[in-house]
Amino acid sequence: MNLFMQTAIALATENVRSGAGGPFGAVVVKDGAIIATAANAVTATNDPTAHAEILAVRKACQALNHYQLDGCEIYTSCEPCPMCLGAIYWARPTVVYYANTRAEAAEAGFDDSFIYEQVPLAPHQRELRMIHLPHDEALDSFLKWRASQSRISY
Amino acid sequence: MNLFMQTAIALATENVRSGAGGPFGAVVVKDGAIIATAANAVTATNDPTAHAEILAVRKACQALNHYQLDGCEIYTSCEPCPMCLGAIYWARPTVVYYANTRAEAAEAGFDDSFIYEQVPLAPHQRELRMIHLPHDEALDSFLKWRASQSRISY
Numbered sequence: 001m002n003l004f005m006q007t008a009i010a011l012a013t014e015n016v017r018s019g020a021g022g023p024f025g026a027v028v029v030k031d032g033a034i035i036a037t038a039a040n041a042v043t044a045t046n047d048p049t050a051h052a053e054i055l056a057v058r059k060a061c062q063a064l065n066h067y068q069l070d071g072c073e074i075y076t077s078c079e080p081c082p083m084c085l086g087a088i089y090w091a092r093p094t095v096v097y098y099a100n101t102r103a104e105a106a107e108a109g110f111d112d113s114f115i116y117e118q119v120p121l122a123p124h125q126r127e128l129r130m131i132h133l134p135h136d137e138a139l140d141s142f143l144k145w146r147a148s149q150s151r152i153s154y
Numbered sequence: 155m156n157l158f159m160q161t162a163i164a165l166a167t168e169n170v171r172s173g174a175g176g177p178f179g180a181v182v183v184k185d186g187a188i189i190a191t192a193a194n195a196v197t198a199t200n201d202p203t204a205h206a207e208i209l210a211v212r213k214a215c216q217a218l219n220h221y222q223l224d225g226c227e228i229y230t231s232c233e234p235c236p237m238c239l240g241a242i243y244w245a246r247p248t249v250v251y252y253a254n255t256r257a258e259a260a261e262a263g264f265d266d267s268f269i270y271e272q273v274p275l276a277p278h279q280r281e282l283r284m285i286h287l288p289h290d291e292a293l294d295s296f297l298k299w300r301a302s303q304s305r306i307s308y
Contacts, residue, residue, distance in 0.1 A: 047212050047215055048221045049245075058201050061201055067197055081244075083237050086235055089237075095284070100296060119236055129249040138232070139258060144170045148173070154202070
């Protein structure tokens with residue numbers, strides 16, 4: 001097995017054994033070396049965003065001192081959920097390798113598949129109640145952004 | 155205008171004025187009171203996950219000492235991107251109010267719409283390169299999770 005994937009899976013397995021959290025691990029690799037590793041820490045840290053991939057992306061960005069993962073590879077023990085997939089798009093690594101699938105995660109009791117079904121729906125069609133309150137002042141913040149000389153696009 | 159939405163929009167506008175980051179703000183409300191606020195901090199903190207909603211969800215969970223936002227409302231100056239929407243599904247608040255839309259965000263130069271188009275695609279069809287490497291050891295971590303007496307489901 002690929003060494004990096006082996007590391008991601010070992011993090012997932014150890015996380016269950018230790019009782020620290022869900023069976024998920026992730027590794028970020030650059031130039032053939034691991035620059036960040038993480039396991040799921042949702043319940044351990046009371047942070048619903050503390051999935052392995054989110055934590056690994058954040059750590060890797062701190063290591064690189066940049067908000068993007070240029071030239072990086074992500075190895076994760078499970079297909080990223082929509083939250084983590086979105087984070088990975090924003091971080092812009094080169095490739096993502098994953099082992100378990102969202103269907104297998106659903107069988108293990110996780111909401112990944114459900115959230116994948118919800119994301120493409122129009123906001124008013126989702127099970128999550130979402131209400132659009134348009135405001136000129138909100139649009140104005142976008143106009144100010146476009147006009148800003150000091151903005152750093154990301 | 156709703157006071158909570160006004161606060162979220164003010165955070166977005168101030169973030170541009172100060173040069174701290176993108177034009178996005180979010181507020182979490184419980185029992186009629188604000189329990190967390192945040193503005194986008196991606197470039198300020200070198201963290202691609204530091205969107206206003208992610209930061210507000212994390213702060214609110216710390217305030218509640220729980221990994222879910224039971225009975226909470228989220229007010230955000232812009233429709234959540236797929237990453238933030240996923241985070242909100244995991245956090246399970248009651249309702250989300252948003253002002254600007256993903257289309258307006260796209261016009262302002264952000265990838266929200268693009269990521270919304272990518273998420274529903276099969277992994278191999280996405281512009282992001284994703285490679286499935288199934289492994290028995292990864293599936294075994296799910297079996298161990300299901301069998302664990304100490305697991306805390308989330």
